[in-house]
Amino acid sequence: MSISMSFFSPPTPTHLLISFSSKPHFTDKTIFFLRPANPLLLSAPKVSTDNGAGISAAIEEPKAEQKVAEPAGSAPEGEKSSLGSNGAVADAGVKLESKFVDPRWIGGTWDLTQFQKDGSTDWDAVIDAEVRRRKWLEGNPESSSNDDPVVFDTSIIPWWAWIKRFHLPEAERLNGRAAMIGFFMAYVVDSLTGVGLVDQMNNFFCKTLLFIAVAGVLLIRKNEDIETLKKLLDETTFYDKQWQATWQDETPSSSTAE
Amino acid sequence: MKIISPSNLTVDFGSKTLKPHESIPMLRREVLDSFLRFRAQSSGAHLIPALVTHLEVPSSSTEPYIIHHTSNNTKRTLAVDVIIGADGANSRVAKSIKAGNYTCAIAFQERIRLPEEKMEYYQNLAEMYVGNDVSPDFYAWVFPKCDHVAVGTGTVCAKPDIKAYQRGIRERVSHKINGGKVIKVEAHPIPEHPRPTRVRGRVALVGDAAGYVTKCSGEGIYFAAKSGRMCGEAIVKASEGGEKMVSEEDLKREYLREWDSKFMKTFRFLDLLQRVFYGSNAAREALVELCGDEYVQRMTFDSYLYKKLANGDRWEDVKMVLNTIGSLVRCKIVEREMEALKV
Numbered sequence: 367m368s369i370s371m372s373f374f375s376p377p378t379p380t381h382l383l384i385s386f387s388s389k390p391h392f393t394d395k396t397i398f399f400l401r402p403a404n405p406l407l408l409s410a411p412k413v414s415t416d417n418g419a420g421i422s423a424a425i426e427e428p429k430a431e432q433k434v435a436e437p438a439g440s441a442p443e444g445e446k447s448s449l450g451s452n453g454a455v456a457d458a459g460v461k462l463e464s465k466f467v468d469p470r471w472i473g474g475t476w477d478l479t480q481f482q483k484d485g486s487t488d489w490d491a492v493i494d495a496e497v498r499r500r501k502w503l504e505g506n507p508e509s510s511s512n513d514d515p516v517v518f519d520t521s522i523i524p525w526w527a528w529i530k531r532f533h534l535p536e537a538e539r540l541n542g543r544a545a546m547i548g549f550f551m552a553y554v555v556d557s558l559t560g561v562g563l564v565d566q567m568n569n570f571f572c573k574t575l576l577f578i579a580v581a582g583v584l585l586i587r588k589n590e591d592i593e594t595l596k597k598l599l600d601e602t603t604f605y606d607k608q609w610q611a612t613w614q615d616e617t618p619s620s621s622t623a624e
Numbered sequence: 625m626k627i628i629s630p631s632n633l634t635v636d637f638g639s640k641t642l643k644p645h646e647s648i649p650m651l652r653r654e655v656l657d658s659f660l661r662f663r664a665q666s667s668g669a670h671l672i673p674a675l676v677t678h679l680e681v682p683s684s685s686t687e688p689y690i691i692h693h694t695s696n697n698t699k700r701t702l703a704v705d706v707i708i709g710a711d712g713a714n715s716r717v718a719k720s721i722k723a724g725n726y727t728c729a730i731a732f733q734e735r736i737r738l739p740e741e742k743m744e745y746y747q748n749l750a751e752m753y754v755g756n757d758v759s760p761d762f763y764a765w766v767f768p769k770c771d772h773v774a775v776g777t778g779t780v781c782a783k784p785d786i787k788a789y790q791r792g793i794r795e796r797v798s799h800k801i802n803g804g805k806v807i808k809v810e811a812h813p814i815p816e817h818p819r820p821t822r823v824r825g826r827v828a829l830v831g832d833a834a835g836y837v838t839k840c841s842g843e844g845i846y847f848a849a850k851s852g853r854m855c856g857e858a859i860v861k862a863s864e865g866g867e868k869m870v871s872e873e874d875l876k877r878e879y880l881r882e883w884d885s886k887f888m889k890t891f892r893f894l895d896l897l898q899r900v901f902y903g904s905n906a907a908r909e910a911l912v913e914l915c916g917d918e919y920v921q922r923m924t925f926d927s928y929l930y931k932k933l934a935n936g937d938r939w940e941d942v943k944m945v946l947n948t949i950g951s952l953v954r955c956k957i958v959e960r961e962m963e964a965l966k967v
Contacts, residue, residue, distance in 0.1 A: 497961040500631045504905065504962070507757040508632055509798045512745065516632040519913045520954040532957050605839075605895040609888060611724075611820040612880065 465508055466499055475518040489527035496520070544583045551579065628796070629912035630755030630905045637752075641921040646929055650750060651845070652769050660849075674700070679707070679720035681825065685871070689826065706863075706870050707827040708855050710848070713813045715833035724820035726835045728813035729762060731842070732786045733776030734794075735769065736804040745800060746773050754908040757792040761902050762842065764793035766800070772807060778842065780816060814842055823875045830855050838891055839898040846931060847887070855879045889933055900952075906959035910951035919944055 470480040476495060481488045496518065552563050555572065566572040586592055625637045625648055638648060665671045674695035682689060688703040709717030713728060738746070746768040758764035764777035775797065777789045794801070818835035822828065830836070831848030838847070858878030862870045901911040914920055919940045926934035 493958070493961070497958055497965060500905075500909075500958060501962045501965050503631050504756070507630075507755065507792065507796060509796055510628050510632045510634065510753075511799050515634045517634075519633055519916070520909070520951065520958065521913060523954075525950070528954060528957065601899060605817060605892065608726075608817040608820075609884070609891065612818065612822045614820075 466502055466506075468495070468499070470495060471499065474514060474516040475522075489523050490531055492523055493527070493531070540583055540587070544580060547579050547583065548576070551575070625750045625752060627752045627754070627912050627915050629909050630757070631909060633909065633912050635912050635916040637915055637921055638925065641918055642925060646925060648750060648928075650767050650769060656845075672702075676711070676716055679717055679827075681720060681827075685825075685869075705826060706859055708852065708859070709827060709829045709833045710831050710852055712832045713815055715829065717827060718819060718829055718833050721821070721824040721827050723822065723824065723829060726819050727780065727816045729778050729780040729816055729842070730783045730786055730811060731776060731778035731814050732790055732811045733774050733809075734790065734806050735772050735774050735808040735810070736801055737772040737807050738801060738804040742800060742803065743768075743771070743773070751797070753793055753796055754902070754912065755792075755796075756905050757789075758796060759789050759792075761898075763902075764789065764796070766793075766797055773801070773804075775801065776810075778814065786811070814844065823872060823880055825872055826870055826875070828855050828859075828875050828879055836887075836891075838894040840894040840902070841928075843928075850931075851879075851883060854883055858882070887931075890927070890931065893933060904959065906955040907952065909958070910948070910955040913951045913955070914944075914948055917944070917947060 470477050476492055478487050478492070481491050481495075483491070552566060555566055556562060561569070561572075567576075585595060627635045627637050629635075642648075661671065672693070672695065674693040676691060676693045677699075678692050680690035680692065688705055689707055691702040691704060691707070693700055693702065707717060709715055709721075711717055715723075718724075746766065748768075750768060751766040753764040753766075755764075759777045759779050760782050761780050762778040765775070767774045767776075775790075775793060777786070777793050779786060779789060782789070815832055815835035815837050816839065819829065819833075822834045830851040832844055834851065836847040836851055837844035855875075858875060859870055860866075862868070862874035862878050901907045915924075919936070923934050923936050923944075926932075926936075
């Protein structure tokens with residue numbers, strides 16, 4: 367997992383590919399690269415069980431030009447040389463026969479036993495792996511197959527894992543904002559009107575302001591949100607308007623002679 | 625039916641939740657259309673095979689409408705009192721009464737004859753694919769049609785790219801349609817919302833001509849038939865069996881108002897579903913996840929088969945809403961992380 371992580375941070379995976387230390391894996395990776403361009407898929411099943419495949423699955427996503435560069439590198443490699451020439455020919459044809467392969471992706475779902483960390487499942491890693499898989503699929507839509515159905519869905523990951531990783535930081539940020547605004551406004555109102563905090567809470571106007579402040583913090587988190595909310599309101603009522611259009615000109619049309 | 629998400633999560637929709645007398649019907653229009661025509665004729669309708677060229681709208685309410693049509697290479701006219709325009713998305717009747725325009729989706733479909741073993745799989749199974757590669761705002765499908773399959777897709781906002789989307793769906797099912805032969809290619813516009821005017825004078829529009837196609841599922845056949853029937857019944861009632869002249873108010877009251885009160889909620893709800901679930905790959909993933917739930921399936925079938933928004937168990941409804949929110953939130957988070965990867 368950590369190996370694949372490192373491949374995403376640098377902007378030029380090509381360099382990393384060349385500098386990758388374990389030479390035996392190098393050729394396997396390049397063969398794997400050719401796979402998408404090669405409809406024959408000769409060595410695919412063998413490669414998939416290899417350690418290198420996990421890494422190549424991660425690289426496969428970005429660079430198409432590397433496919434052209436690699437055949438030259440793999441040609442000398444004995445049994446795979448036929449793939450080299452085939453890859454070059456098939457490169458011209460566009461049909462992408464690719465399949466998502468990862469050592470932890472077994473039987474159409476993530477094998478949770480491979481995600482163990484300190485005895486329990488590392489859900490963050492599962493989420494990362496699934497994100498990678500969907501990202502890869504977006505660029506290389508895979509043909510659906512009956513023998514190999516995907517059964518992983520996000521509800522397998524428990525709710526608290528999602529909350530811990532995504533909700534809590536955001537909640538902290540929003541609560542912080544609300545607290546800052548609240549303290550500052552309470553101070554300003556107190557200094558202007560002399561009404562203390564407890565008395566402010568009893569006042570209807572102050573309660574309304576508090577409500578607006580909370581709603582504002584929740585709904586408007588970025589500048590774009592204001593536009594989004596306005597558009598949302600428009601969209602919600604648009605379809606209805608289209609249906610009501612027939613009744614809009616009820617009075618004018620009945621007055622025109624038939 | 626199977627629903628397949630962009631990440632190929634496959635959900636079986638209906639094999640356990642459909643009752644024995646229920647099913648998702650697939651039909652061949654060429655067969656249905658001729659059946660309906662024949663049935664109308666045997667019930668007493670007078671069939672005139674011709675091409676309607678245009679419609680003359682009278683200037684006073686006592687004059688008839690003149691329908692100019694061509695049959696057997698001769699131009700003819702027909703004078704009538706009331707017209708029901710059922711001529712589909714490119715309705716000439718609608719143009720003649722200046723009913724206004726609507727936005728259309730384009731649906732593109734290829735009929736493919738499959739080899740025996742592959743057709744075996746689709747004998748009793750339809751498939752629905754969602755994803756940006758097959759359609760940016762609609763779904764793609766593989767529907768069995770008795771002895772061949774129809775593979776197609778549709779879109780509203782990206783019509784010039786429809787061929788690319790068709791390629792996309794062909795690739796998504798490539799294993800299952802390998803060796804098949806394309807026997808027909810069809811495309812048609814599908815209205816997205818009703819025309820601004822559906823009744824003008826003594827002319828009423830029904831079906832696709834009026835724009836009665838639901839969002840989300842793109843269903844129009846039932847609504848076309850039902851609106852035709854409702855309009856016909858309205859005319860019979862308002863004219864008291866053909867004795868009185870029908871007016872625009874009669875049509876609006878008996879037909880339009882009845883129709884809107886009966887079906888507007890369904891249309892509105894499906895529009896909401898489309899806006900929530902067809903917007904992005906994340907939303908589509910959430911949709912497919914939700915469709916795996918039995919309660920969702922049961923509610924869907926009850927609404928779809930009986931054309932009425934089904935009333936379910938309130939407690940289950942609450943659970944369903946919570947699951948919906950949960951799925952949407954999770955899938956949106958995954959999408960956000962995916963965006964982060966790109967950057």
